[in-house]
Amino acid sequence: MSSAHPITPVRVYLAVFVALLVGTALTVFAASIDMGAMNTPVALGIAVAKASIVAIYFMGLRYTTPLTKVVAVAGLFWLFIMFGLSMSDYLTRSWMGVPGR
Amino acid sequence: MANAHEHALAGGHAVVPAADDHHNPNLQHHFYSMEQQFEAATLGMWVFLVTEIMFFGGMFTAYLVYRTMYPESWVAGSHELNVPLGGINTGVLICSSFTMVMAVRCAQLGEKAKQIGYILATMVFGVAFLGIKAYEYAEKFHHHLVPGPHFNPALPRSEQIFFALYFMLTGVHAAHMIVGLGIMTTILVMTLRNRFSPDYYTPVEIAGLYWHFVDIVWIFLFPLLYLIGYHVGA
Numbered sequence: 477m478s479s480a481h482p483i484t485p486v487r488v489y490l491a492v493f494v495a496l497l498v499g500t501a502l503t504v505f506a507a508s509i510d511m512g513a514m515n516t517p518v519a520l521g522i523a524v525a526k527a528s529i530v531a532i533y534f535m536g537l538r539y540t541t542p543l544t545k546v547v548a549v550a551g552l553f554w555l556f557i558m559f560g561l562s563m564s565d566y567l568t569r570s571w572m573g574v575p576g577r
Numbered sequence: 578m579a580n581a582h583e584h585a586l587a588g589g590h591a592v593v594p595a596a597d598d599h600h601n602p603n604l605q606h607h608f609y610s611m612e613q614q615f616e617a618a619t620l621g622m623w624v625f626l627v628t629e630i631m632f633f634g635g636m637f638t639a640y641l642v643y644r645t646m647y648p649e650s651w652v653a654g655s656h657e658l659n660v661p662l663g664g665i666n667t668g669v670l671i672c673s674s675f676t677m678v679m680a681v682r683c684a685q686l687g688e689k690a691k692q693i694g695y696i697l698a699t700m701v702f703g704v705a706f707l708g709i710k711a712y713e714y715a716e717k718f719h720h721h722l723v724p725g726p727h728f729n730p731a732l733p734r735s736e737q738i739f740f741a742l743y744f745m746l747t748g749v750h751a752a753h754m755i756v757g758l759g760i761m762t763t764i765l766v767m768t769l770r771n772r773f774s775p776d777y778y779t780p781v782e783i784a785g786l787y788w789h790f791v792d793i794v795w796i797f798l799f800p801l802l803y804l805i806g807y808h809v810g811a
Contacts, residue, residue: 483682483685483686484682486679486682489675489678489679489682490675492675493671493672493674493675496671496674497668497671500664500667500668500671500799503799503800503804504660504664504804504807507800507804507807507808508807508808509808510808510809511808515805515808516805519800519801519804520797520800520801522800523796523797523799523800523801526796527793527796527797530674530789530792530793530796531789531793533678534674534675534677534678534785534789535785535786535789535790536782540616540619540620540623541616541619541620543620544616544619544620544623547620547623547624547627548623548626548627550627551623551626551627551630551631552630554627554630554631554634555630555631555634555637558631558634558635558638559634559637559638559641562638562641562642563641563642563645566642566645566646567645
């Protein structure tokens with residue numbers, strides 16, 4: 477037997493499928509409530525939760541080698557470097573009060 | 578078992594191929610075992626997906642920069658998008674991810690007929706997504722919301738930036754869907770030619786990783802484009 481992934485029961489996949497649909501309904505519902513500055517963080521939180529269960533269960537990340545898991549997390553790490561360094565520029569430009577920023 | 582291929586991936590030589598692997602025609606000569614070959618393919622695909630994260634990440638960075646500059650244009654722009662259709666499309670993609678994962682499972686079990694059915698279902702959902710997307714794009718053309726000389730002159734210029742990013746992000750995503758349909762066609766033909774077995778279904782698994790990744794991108798695009806101003810009311 478050479479398949480590296482154990483066979484996942486159908487009910488696990490069904491549960492993830494239902495959770496993703498519920499998550500989508502929840503996103504739309506949460507977006508309809510005025511939470512002020514919290515609307516976007518809540519929407520992103522639900523999206524991250526949905527993306528995580530897709531990666532862990534549907535993409536079988538839980539059965540991969542530690543090296544593959546590190547690669548997957550590294551992708552997010554570099555993404556946040558890009559976001560962080562870009563925004564550290566754009567968000568601080570007005571601090572100087574110099575024209576032409 | 579898990580430990581053995583970790584050693585192999587780390588360059589160790591502790592792995593002795595299982596006896597039956599010598600006879601598996603799908604085992605490339607530079608791998609110790611089918612197991613190690615599978616792990617290497619999975620790792621390679623994840624490395625590719627990281628480059629995809631960074632590829633979409635560049636556009637998401639542009640989105641972030643301009644949204645902080647013109648938040649009101651983002652709210653106004655999202656009001657022009659069709660939330661019910663975007664929501665339905667999110668559901669369609671989730672359905673396609675489910676049928677995809679079931680196709681991989683059937684490949685693992687050697688259930689060829691069911692696997693073909695699930696691959697076809699995945700493709701039907703993929704085509705449905707693109708059809709709805711095409712309808713939405715047509716709507717934007719009718720409403721003069723496509724950036725350029727015919728953009729509604731009553732709207733501020735920053736509104737064009739929102740729609741430029743909307744078309745870029747969803748357009749590149751749709752292009753990935755079209756590529757995904759090509760990959761599914763390939764997998765379908767390979768399945769029909771009996772290329773897969775419970776001992777070797779790596780291409781199905783790898784195609785699944787790609788399909789799910791494209792689904793994940795949409796999971797972020799839907800709230801970040803369609804739902805920004807949903808609570809304010811159009």
